[in-house]
Amino acid sequence: MAAVKRRTGLLFWCALGWITLVLLAAIVADVLPIPSPTDMDIFARRKGPSMAHLLGTDSLGRDVLARLIYGARISLSVGLLAPVIGLSIGGGLGLLAGYFRGRFETFVTGGVDVVLAFPPLILAMAVTAYLGQSIMNLTLVLGFLGIPAFTRVARAATLTFSAREFVTAARALGAGHARIILKELLPNVALPLGAFFLLGVAVTIVVEGALSFLGLGVPPPAPSWGVMIGEGRESLEMAPALAFLPAIVMFLTVLSFNLVGDTLRALTDPRQGAL
Amino acid sequence: MSLLEVENIIVDLPTPRGMLRAVDGVDLTLEAGKTLGVVGESGSGKTMLSRAILQLLPRKAKLSGAIRFDGQDMTRIPAETLRKLRAKSVAVVFQDPMTSLNPVLTIGTQLTETMREHLGVSQSEAISRGIALLAEVGIPSPEQRMGNYPHQLSGGMRQRVAIAIALSCAPKLLIADEPTTALDVTVQAQILDLLAREQRSRHMAMMLITHDLGVVAGRTDEVAVMYAGRVVERAPTRELFHHMRMPYTAALLAALPKLDAPPHTRLPAIGGRPPDPINPPPGCAFAPRCIYADPGCDNAKPPLSAPDARSHQFACIKPLPVAA
């Protein structure tokens, strides 16, 4: 444990603290003493911070702090759920492809290349056009787009560990495929995958923001950070805080996930783990 | 003045668990044209010692002591002078030629590059010297090999190339760090032959670092045995093998399977394992595994001294008796 502490440092704990704060706020948003994020007040548009509105109001008179917190709910749930889809499907495919090799691997890597070649924006537009704009569809699209990266990470890690003698040892003992995958490979592949998952969260939050900004993401009036940046853009000269506040929150959150992910990856690096 | 004088070298490496003393006060001298074998098991500090001499320690390592090469203290000279010195006077051959050679450069480029930089010879001169060197280290059709990449050669051939590169600037000292450990036994014999031949014909000093007593026995003038970061016995090779005084050296030799013993002969194994280098025992590091140890051995580290014969040093307060 002492070794873990020495390799993490203050920055890691700040990042973890910020993630915890944002997550907690998003979870308990309903009981927080904040106004509704969708209640408009036409007479209090683009107001500065006050006791009633701690971070002021937006161009429709909605409370910015409330929108940031409810926006965290949407941004984080999309940001966490979409990589879960990528992790479970991509991770599983990669693990199986790396272990069984052969024709299945060729099929999986071929499929991954096809998905990667497909323009993500077109896919998002097509889905919104045919299935309608909803948080659910957005999550599915982003999850689907994340599959190839998870497949690659899982497959590469599995290939490395499959070549190790402990896997041969398990085969020599007569362990079946399922037992080798679950008991020998999964615990080893899980660590790099877990670290990659956190990076996936960061990327998804950014992409969700970009899609919402373009109007392909979360349907209004629901707040997400991307939506808020998009709306703030219209009054950039009069009230720059409206675009910058959600941008800063998103920036800090993404940076935190990246930092935590990088640190965890370094911690699980077998070269350093050997010490 | 000796070619190489190493005085009270201490190397400390920071690790997550604390400071690791890899080399713990080593003194060594090596005369021009002589071969010194440094024998030790993994963790004995033999590799860190060679890295210290070459000034190639990891960045975080702390080094103290003096390393004089040709009268110059290597620890005090500026980086630029050191770089020149390293190439022209001290060369090194590592264990694994696959990692010591650059995989994306041809052998010819790697061979001529050093010569052009340090000897200031022209490209055509460097190429003809390179071809001659490859021929000298026993590489067939050297002209063609100049255009090959390391992966196109076998392990033994790669090590020959690494030796050719090391020899290219005519060093006064060659440090060979486990040069044959990664090789098969028949190839090992060839590489050791080659090193011995070059050492003799060039009148070059050589430090042969190995874990194998067999490698040093027939091919060195003097042997230093290392254990837990210290030199525990040092003597001319024949003297050392015939009159071992340090129980560790004797136990190490005894633990080797003998070719002339019948099958299923029980090996006199050394019990236990080397001490934790982060929390070393206060006394003799070998005492916990030594069958001759008594409580006095745990008091203080015995210094390396030569009480009987001037050239035979050992660090033991209960040495084996002098054999008749």
Added chain:
Amino acid sequence: MTALLDIQNIVVEFPVGNRVVQAVTRVSLAVQRGETLGLVGESGCGKSTLGRAVLQLYQPQSGAVLFDGQDLTKLAPPAMRKMRQRLQMIFQDPIASLNPRRRVGDIVAEPLIIAGVTDAAERTRRVRAVLTEVGLDPDITMARLPHEFSGGQCQRISIARALILEPELIVCDEPVSALDVSIRAQIVNLLEDMKDRYGLTLLFIAHDLAVVKAVSDRVAVMYLGRICEIAPTETLFRTPAHPYTRLLLDAIPMPDPDIRPVEGVAVGEPPSPIAPPSGCRFRTRCPRAADRCAVDMPELTALPGGQMVACHFPLQ
């Protein structure tokens, strides 16, 4: 006496790019019950592949592996899984052969779980017993991860895992090559003790002739996928018949300063197994090679005293 392990004319091939490399070419070997057969050769000679083919970790292209009279190459997967309890393996790299994320107690218990021992208390009892047997304290080892142990201790854990089902045959693939000299002797002695204690038969694969000599009753020498020579250990070391065996013996550095190493004993390196020489595979490096060696592949023939050699012009 029938052999416990009888390898008959086994061929193992691997695809390399779009070509096929024959790693093992028609090798036949028999290991008697209670015997240790040493298998030596340089890297790439196919000795490890042969060892793994015995355990069916590689499927041989042709030939048979008879274990206690049953051909392992023809066993259905469930029967083979049952058979694996009687055949075990110890690997070269003691650290890589243990899963870094599993506790030592679980690693050693794994064979029992696979063999269907469902009683957890029974498993724990047997794990503790076997760990004690190999010289480890179960109280301090069972709950730890492999990286907390030294190479020698990891090899003890590997041996415990191989022994827990009380197998009849253990294939030891370079079990001491990665260990330091002082630890190597401990593990060699442990293997010898365990062999007596459990009545084991060993196929001991190594490149170090001195280690092989210390443990083997008979020794087989391999070169580029073929067996050159098989003989009782003393005979092979005293009067090697194959020029390659002679070369291997001469190339060993002796820890004796009075034996001046003969320079120039060895020439060349083993050719690539992708394109082995015609006829005798050793002829490109052999001082005795003649025209016939390029044409005729020599087969193993018996010499007096149980020695077998595959050479047209054997020594002595």
